[in-house]
Amino acid sequence: MEKQQRNKLIQHQQRAFTEGSVEYINEQWVFFDDETEEATLLNVWINEEIEVFVYNRWRNGVLKSDGMIELGQEHYHLKDQDLIRIRKRLVYALEQLLAEINDDAFCQFIIHLNSLQFSIYDCIYCYNHLNFLSESNQKSGVNFIVFDNGDNICSVQHHFVYYEKKSDRFEFTMSSGKRMVIEKIG
The missing domain is CATH 2.40.10 (Thrombin, subunit H)
Structure with missing residues (x-):
């Protein structure tokens, strides 16, 4: 992409x-x-x-x-x-995270977030652990993102493992109790 x-x-x-x-x-x-x-x-x-x-x-x-x-x-x-x-400007940590993840993970994340009626511009908090691992060849950890669309809150945990293969797992939890998990391994 x-x-x-x-x-x-x-x-x-x-x-x-x-x-x-x-x-x-x-x-x-x-x-x-x-x-x-x-x-x-x-x-x-x-x-x-x-x-x-x-x-x-x-x-x-x-x-x-x-x-x-x-x-x-x-x-x-x-x-x-x-x-x-x-x-609007994106939250800086989210902007950096979106630039870092691969194309498939990027598309899947955006598509699923939108399907829950949230936009990336609804982001009110993002902790991007990847920012602290830039020198490492082997990266793993979790990023935390919170979205508020005015009607609901959505918390996203992005579990990542970047070694020989890349694995991105997004766990979406809404304030209504609805949950969704997507995973991209490449």
Whole structure:
């Protein structure tokens, strides 16, 4: 699997964005999160990729100062009540873990997590033991990941053994009591 295919799986996850609207207040652009109703100065995302809803579709761009968004060759100036969405960042330890596991384990983990109605962007905690074993040729241990989708909690234990063969075992336990185990040996 190419890195591009992995990125595509990651980018098409549910709840990957924080969505809201903007208002120009006291000579500053303010972002209002639709979900939490929190207000944040928009300038914290200057030079970051954001999307704006214009011409009845979401357009990718880069936020510049003074409420201007570069949309490729075009420039768009924000207006009050414009809808924007900002891609959430993955928990760093989870991002590192996803980069470390092989393609089959990566796909199976994402597919099964999604089948339980969770997204990788629902991650609220990740302990990645692999980060501490980077120098070792023989790696084994357990990673702990916790997801919260707003309705349920899902705890994942990732048991790994990387010697001559690679073994990845994911144990999913939801707050409802539902459990699922998948294992990839390669």
